[in-house]
Amino acid sequence: MSTERTTLERVEAGLARRRRKELLFKLTGMFATAIGVVFLGVFFTTLIVKGSSAFQQTFLKLDIELSEAVLAPDGELDVRYADFDGLVRTALRAQLPEATSRVDRRALYRLVSVGASYQLRDLVATNPELVGTTQTLWVPASSNVDMFIKGDIDAEADEALRPLSDQQISWIRSLDEAGRIDMRFNSALFSNGDSREPELAGIKGAVMGSFYMLLVTITLSFPIGVAAAIYLEEFAPKSRWSDLIEVNINNLAAVPSIVFGLLGLAVFINWMGLPRSAALVGGLVLTLLTLPVIIIASRAAIKAVPPSIREAALGLGASKMQVVFHHVLPLAMPGMLTGAIIGMSRALGESAPLLMIGMVAFIVDVPGGFTDPATALPVQIYLWADSPERAFTERTSAAIIVLLGFLLVMNFAAVILRKRMERKW
Amino acid sequence: MTMTAMTETSTDNPEPIPAPVTGSSKEVPVSREIVLPAYPGQHTELGEKTVGNVTCDNPFMIAEDVNVYYGDNHAIQHVSLEIGKKQVIALIGPSGCGKSTFLRCLNRMNDTIETARVTGLITLDGEDIYRKEQDPVALRARVGMVFQKPNPFPKSIYDNVAYGPRIHGLAVDRAELDNIVFSSLERAGLLKEVKDRLDEPGTSLSGGQQQRLCIARTIAVNPEVILMDEPCSALDPIATARIEDLMDELSEDYAIVIVTHSMQQAARVSKRVAYFHLGLLVEVDETNKIFTNPQHKLTEDYITGRIG
Numbered sequence: 186m187s188t189e190r191t192t193l194e195r196v197e198a199g200l201a202r203r204r205r206k207e208l209l210f211k212l213t214g215m216f217a218t219a220i221g222v223v224f225l226g227v228f229f230t231t232l233i234v235k236g237s238s239a240f241q242q243t244f245l246k247l248d249i250e251l252s253e254a255v256l257a258p259d260g261e262l263d264v265r266y267a268d269f270d271g272l273v274r275t276a277l278r279a280q281l282p283e284a285t286s287r288v289d290r291r292a293l294y295r296l297v298s299v300g301a302s303y304q305l306r307d308l309v310a311t312n313p314e315l316v317g318t319t320q321t322l323w324v325p326a327s328s329n330v331d332m333f334i335k336g337d338i339d340a341e342a343d344e345a346l347r348p349l350s351d352q353q354i355s356w357i358r359s360l361d362e363a364g365r366i367d368m369r370f371n372s373a374l375f376s377n378g379d380s381r382e383p384e385l386a387g388i389k390g391a392v393m394g395s396f397y398m399l400l401v402t403i404t405l406s407f408p409i410g411v412a413a414a415i416y417l418e419e420f421a422p423k424s425r426w427s428d429l430i431e432v433n434i435n436n437l438a439a440v441p442s443i444v445f446g447l448l449g450l451a452v453f454i455n456w457m458g459l460p461r462s463a464a465l466v467g468g469l470v471l472t473l474l475t476l477p478v479i480i481i482a483s484r485a486a487i488k489a490v491p492p493s494i495r496e497a498a499l500g501l502g503a504s505k506m507q508v509v510f511h512h513v514l515p516l517a518m519p520g521m522l523t524g525a526i527i528g529m530s531r532a533l534g535e536s537a538p539l540l541m542i543g544m545v546a547f548i549v550d551v552p553g554g555f556t557d558p559a560t561a562l563p564v565q566i567y568l569w570a571d572s573p574e575r576a577f578t579e580r581t582s583a584a585i586i587v588l589l590g591f592l593l594v595m596n597f598a599a600v601i602l603r604k605r606m607e608r609k610w
Numbered sequence: 611m612t613m614t615a616m617t618e619t620s621t622d623n624p625e626p627i628p629a630p631v632t633g634s635s636k637e638v639p640v641s642r643e644i645v646l647p648a649y650p651g652q653h654t655e656l657g658e659k660t661v662g663n664v665t666c667d668n669p670f671m672i673a674e675d676v677n678v679y680y681g682d683n684h685a686i687q688h689v690s691l692e693i694g695k696k697q698v699i700a701l702i703g704p705s706g707c708g709k710s711t712f713l714r715c716l717n718r719m720n721d722t723i724e725t726a727r728v729t730g731l732i733t734l735d736g737e738d739i740y741r742k743e744q745d746p747v748a749l750r751a752r753v754g755m756v757f758q759k760p761n762p763f764p765k766s767i768y769d770n771v772a773y774g775p776r777i778h779g780l781a782v783d784r785a786e787l788d789n790i791v792f793s794s795l796e797r798a799g800l801l802k803e804v805k806d807r808l809d810e811p812g813t814s815l816s817g818g819q820q821q822r823l824c825i826a827r828t829i830a831v832n833p834e835v836i837l838m839d840e841p842c843s844a845l846d847p848i849a850t851a852r853i854e855d856l857m858d859e860l861s862e863d864y865a866i867v868i869v870t871h872s873m874q875q876a877a878r879v880s881k882r883v884a885y886f887h888l889g890l891l892v893e894v895d896e897t898n899k900i901f902t903n904p905q906h907k908l909t910e911d912y913i914t915g916r917i918g
């Protein structure tokens with residue numbers, strides 16, 4: 186054989202090396218993907234394992250005598266001052282008569298949530314005719330009972346180190362044996378505002394706060410963002426100024442969100458005098474935050490409209506405005522809406538700027554408007570994650586699940602919208 | 611002059627452009643920069659006038675010493691040309707010679723290109739179309755345009771044709787609009803094919819049908835001049851033949867300016883032919899004269915296939 190190598194031989198000589206490189210690259214890619222998937226899996230599993238129990242809550246069955254003597258001592262029923270607490274306690278004592286000393290009784294009362302008397306009050310307020318009867322009711326147990334039933338408190342542990350005494354545990358067991366303890370759907374989680382008592386704490390206040398904020402954000406940022414994008418893409422003369430604006434908008438999209446919070450604090454609260462902790466201010470700050478995202482997405486969508494469509498319309502004698510509103514906007518709309526939804530989901534998950542404008546306060550009432558003190562879902566998560574009680578830990582995870590659910594729905598909506606509005610040309 | 615030499619000319623080599631075969635015998639040193647300009651009888655210092663006859667009876671649009679610059683690129687140089695009423699004029703020439711650029715001057719589509727600058731005088735029916743008071747929107751209603759690639763709007767067939775009349779307020783009621791749409795489709799030879807599917811998107815038609823839809827859309831505005839930039843380049847011979855027939859019919863009412871790369875098409879549809887070369891208008895004449903007896907060497911080279 187001659188020393189001259191043919192082309193084929195040269196190619197074949199290099200082939201093994203090429204294949205090796207390809208394989209290595211493929212493996213690296215698979216490894217990277219696998220790591221991502223594993224982390225995601227761990228994240229979701231821990232979240233669900235920790236959070237799913239919060240959707241269930243322990244209830245106690247009590248036979249409560251709505252005695253007229255207690256509720257209306259002067260013959261007049263006033264639900265604001267009536268001693269519902271006393272009724273609940275009486276029922277509890279009747280259930281477990283062995284607790285006689287003051288200390289024992291106090292330990293006994295701690296088995297039931299203060300929510301029980303609120304529940305009783307609401308019941309009597311809506312049905313005053315029940316006064317004088319005895320009602321069998323399921324009332325919320327205290328969070329410690331709840332934790333014990335869910336297996337989060339170890340009965341074998343040192344008594345001094347757990348929140349329930351041996352006595353209380355034996356009471357719970359006897360109630361359980363009597364069929365007076367049950368796990369039910371935790372509707373309080375969705376119908377209550379925040380509370381110091383974990384078993385009464387809910388996310389409704391935070392959800393409504395987030396809702397009002399997003400309403401402000403979308404009504405401001407979408408029209409402003411789209412108008413700015415149209416102006417910059419279609420009308421603004423190309424100059425050093427427009428370049429400068431473009432660079433700044435892109436930079437703005439990368440500014441840490443907490444900076445927007447500081448800006449909001451300085452401008453909206455200190456200078457314009459808007460109320461602290463209000464959804465209105467939160468919405469304004471999130472508008473600043475999402476505006477660059479929407480402008481960038483909208484400009485990309487406008488750029489993607491084929492120039493031939495513009496030329497066709499211009500050639501027919503359409504004015505610039507008509508070209509934009511009759512042709513460019515309808516074609517760019519799916520992209521713009523997708524951008525808006527992505528901006529909104531970013532706004533929904535944002536917490537740092539809200540801390541700066543006082544939306545981190547402990548607020549029990551569900552906000553009823555834009556200027557009411559409010560908090561937001563991610564901030565609520567932050568607040569609960571900060572609470573030491575075990576019962577708040579599971580609620581933190583539950584709130585995260587709800588937040589992720591909202592985000593999932595929004596991103597899904599973006600996909601569907603894009604699919605439905607996409608037109609071929 | 612051989613083909614290789616010509617190719618060099620087009621690649622920025624200041625190869626002198628050869629003198630006409632007949633006509634002026636004086637050797638003019640010609641560079642790529644400024645040459646061959648001028649209105650009939652009018653010579654610039656360096657140049658020589660366009661060969662043939664740039665005038666016509668009954669001119670409707672007149673271009674006089676038109677220059678177009680894209681930034682520093684002098685894309686159209688001292689072009690003067692008359693466009694007659696009820697007549698088809700074909701613009702031919704090698705790629706990049708400025709046919710589209712000149713065409714787009716006639717309805718001010720160049721206004722939409724930021725770097726483009728147009729000088730000289732272009733009149734429509736005696737009025738300067740670049741004068742201050744002239745609204746380009748109104749001009750484009752009078753000078754319609756059909757593009758190289760069919761570009762129907764992503765709307766229904768009906769809405770495509772109705773769009774122009776709608777924005778210009780040409781129809782007072784739905785019946786009149788229907789009338790305009792149907793007659794335009796009829797004249798574009800498309801009505802038979804689409805009358806049962808007017809609600810379907812214009813983009814669902816075949817390429818040839820789409821181009822006829824675009825023509826229908828243009829004539830629905832009832833323009834006085836129609837500009838066509840290689841309207842058949844994306845079409846098969848059958849669709850091309852239909853559109854050529856259509857041009858024949860339309861030329862009874864409109865002035866038509868068509869850019870084409872097909873000598874045969876130019877020969878079939880046009881009454882006059884203008885040959886462009888590197889931004890210069892080299893020769894203009896009656897179609898049969900250009901194809902049987904070109905005056906300029908460049909024209910001859912081009913139509914015999916030596917440049918292209």
Ligand SMILES: Nc1ncnc2c1ncn2[C@@H]1O[C@H](COP(=O)(O)OP(=O)(O)OP(=O)(O)O)[C@@H](O)[C@H]1O
Pocket residue numbers: 680683685703704705706707708709710711712723725
């Ligand atoms: N939008 C533009 N910006 C800058 N230069 C341009 C632009 N359009 C065309 N030109 C330049 O102007 C010259 C003429 O272009 P034009 O499109 O008029 O050629 P054409 O004769 O239509 O060619 P073709 O037959 O390939 O369509 C070319 O050199 C081209 O590079």
Ligand SMILES: [Mg+2]
Pocket residue numbers: 709710711839
């Ligand atoms: Mg062209």
